[in-house]
Amino acid sequence: MAKQKSKTAKKTTNTTARTKTANNSARKTATRASSKSADDNSYGIASLVLGIASIVLPLIGLVTGILAIVFAVKQRKIQPNGTATAGLVLGIVGLVFQLIFLLAITALFMFIGAVASGAFATAI
Secondary structure, three states: OHHHHHHHHHHHHHHHHHHHHHHHHHHHHHHHHHHHHHHOOHHHHHHHHHHHHHHHOOOHHHHHHHHHHHHHHHHHHHOOOHHHHHHHHHHHHHHHHHHHHHHHHHHHHHHHHHHHHOOOOOOO
16 A cells, blocks of 8 residues: 555656646746847847948948838837937938938039039130
8 A cells, every 4th residue: 555655646746747847848938938029139239230330331331221220110119229229320320421421422523524524624
């Protein structure tokens, strides 16, 4: 009789241990899934890096500025945070800088072309 109780106790202990392991495993999976979605800041970091690149890199900054704005808006829809806001601001500033740079370069080439063609030649 004692052996039978001992076997029943072991089975109960094993079943309880398996249940606890399964519950812990499910809890860890749920925690990983929720923390990944809640703490996932991939778009925010990408927008920050692209925003910095849009200020630093001439002409390529047009594309990176637009991408920075798109990623920042996407991150702010998922979870608003400072990284996404910084990426958005840097993307806008970089895009404005790049447009001013592009206009300045265009004006410079137009001026050089006009001078070369003799548009500013004075009559002697």
